[in-house]
Amino acid sequence: MKIRHNPQSHSFASDNYSGIHPKVLEAIAAANGGHEAAYGSDVYSHALRQKIQSLFGDAANCFPVFNGTGANVLALQALLPRWGAVICAQSAHIQCDEGVAPEYIGGIKLLAVETADGKLTPELIDREAWGWGVEHRAQPLAVYISQSTELGTCYTAAEIRAIAEHCRRLGMKLYMDGARLANAAAFLQTDIKAITTDAGVDMLSLGGTKNGMMIGECLITLQPDLAEAMPYLRKINMQLGSKSRFIAAQFLALLENDLWLQLAQHSNRMAQRLRHAIEGVNGVEITQETQANAVFARLPIAARRALHEEFHFYDWHEPSGEVRWMTSFDTLPEHIDVFVNAIVQACR
Numbered sequence: 001m002k003i004r005h006n007p008q009s010h011s012f013a014s015d016n017y018s019g020i021h022p023k024v025l026e027a028i029a030a031a032n033g034g035h036e037a038a039y040g041s042d043v044y045s046h047a048l049r050q051k052i053q054s055l056f057g058d059a060a061n062c063f064p065v066f067n068g069t070g071a072n073v074l075a076l077q078a079l080l081p082r083w084g085a086v087i088c089a090q091s092a093h094i095q096c097d098e099g100v101a102p103e104y105i106g107g108i109k110l111l112a113v114e115t116a117d118g119k120l121t122p123e124l125i126d127r128e129a130w131g132w133g134v135e136h137r138a139q140p141l142a143v144y145i146s147q148s149t150e151l152g153t154c155y156t157a158a159e160i161r162a163i164a165e166h167c168r169r170l171g172m173k174l175y176m177d178g179a180r181l182a183n184a185a186a187f188l189q190t191d192i193k194a195i196t197t198d199a200g201v202d203m204l205s206l207g208g209t210k211n212g213m214m215i216g217e218c219l220i221t222l223q224p225d226l227a228e229a230m231p232y233l234r235k236i237n238m239q240l241g242s243k244s245r246f247i248a249a250q251f252l253a254l255l256e257n258d259l260w261l262q263l264a265q266h267s268n269r270m271a272q273r274l275r276h277a278i279e280g281v282n283g284v285e286i287t288q289e290t291q292a293n294a295v296f297a298r299l300p301i302a303a304r305r306a307l308h309e310e311f312h313f314y315d316w317h318e319p320s321g322e323v324r325w326m327t328s329f330d331t332l333p334e335h336i337d338v339f340v341n342a343i344v345q346a347c348r
C-alpha cells in the first residue's frame with residue numbers, strides 16, 4: 001500500500017489525530033488468526049471484564065463500543081426514562097459536539113448550564129434541577145460530567161463525591177464521560193476507583209481512542225441493575241461490534257502495566273511544557289487551567305492566522321480569539337519546542 005500521509009507530521013488539533021500506540025498495534029496482531037467467538041463472547045472480552053472488575057470493583061460490568069458519541073447516547077438511554085432530561089455543562093461534548101445524536105437517536109432532553117471551567121457543582125446543577133412531578137417539564141433524572149472536561153480541567157474526588165451525593169438526594173443518576181479519564185487520573189495521581197466507584201458515579205465511559213487505541217471506548221456500569229438493559233441497548237444503538245475481540249485486545253494492552261496512565265501522564269506533561277513556554281509571551285493570554293492535555297489561550301487574530309498556515313489546531317471560540325491546543329501520547333518535547341517558537345514569531 002502506498003503511504004498517503006506524512007508519518008512525521010504532528011498537530012495540536014486533537015489527541016485523536018494521533019496514530020496507534022505500538023503495544024496496541026501488537027495486541028491487534030496477536031489477537032488475529034484463527035476463529036474466535038463473535039459479539040463479545042471471545043476470550044479477550046472475558047479477560048477485559050475481569051480487568052475492569054479489578055480496577056473498578058466486583059460490581060462493575062463492561063460494554064465495549066465503537067466511539068464516544070455512541071457511548072454517551074447509549075449510557076444516557078440506560079439511565080433515563082423516555083421523559084427524562086440530563087443536566088450538563090454548556091461546554092459538554094453531548095451539548096456541543098454530538099450533533100443532535102442525544103436528541104434524535106437517544107430522545108434525550110439536554111439541560112445545559114453555563115460554567116466557568118467546564119465543571120458542574122451542586123449549586124450549578126440546581127439551576128436546572130427542578131420541576132419534578134410537573135408534566136410539562138422534561139424530568140431532570142441524570143447529570144453528565146466529563147473527566148477530564150472539554151476545557152482540560154479535572155474534578156477532584158471530593159468534587160465528584162459532592163455531586164454524586166447531591167444527585168442521590170435528588171433522585172438523579174450520575175454519568176461520567178471518561179473519554180479522557182486517564183488524563184484526569186494521571187493529573188490527580190489517584191487510584192481510578194477513588195474518582196469513579198468510590199465517589200458514587202453510576203456509569204462511566206472509559207476512553208481508548210484518544211489514548212493510543214485505534215478504535216474503541218468502554219461503557220462501565222457500577223451497579224448490577226444498570227447492566228441488565230445494556231446488551232439490548234448497545235445492539236439497538238448499533239454499537240455492538242461483531243469482531244469485538246479486537247476492541248477488547250486493544251484495551252487489554254492499554255491497561256496492562258498501567259500503560260494507559262503512563263501515556264496520559266506523558267500527554268499531560270507535554271501540555272504543561274507548552275503552557276509554561278508560552279506564559280508571558282506578548283499577546284498570548286491563557287484562559288483555562290492546564291490540568292489534563294489541553295492548553296486554551298487567546299491570541300491576536302493575525303497571530304492565529306499565521307499559525308494556522310503551518311499547524312493544525314482548533315479555534316475554540318472564534319469571536320474572542322480563543323484556541324485549543326491538544327497534546328497526545330506521541331507528542332515529543334521537540335514538537336512543543338518547534339510550536340512554541342512559531343507562536344513567539346507569530347506574536348512579534
Ligand SMILES: Cc1ncc(COP(=O)(O)O)c(C=O)c1O
Nearest residue numbers: 067068069070093146150177179
Ligand atoms: C469529552 C468527550 N467525550 C466524548 C468524545 C468522543 O467522541 P467521538 O468518539 O464520538 O468522536 C470526545 C471527543 O472529542 C470528547 O472530547
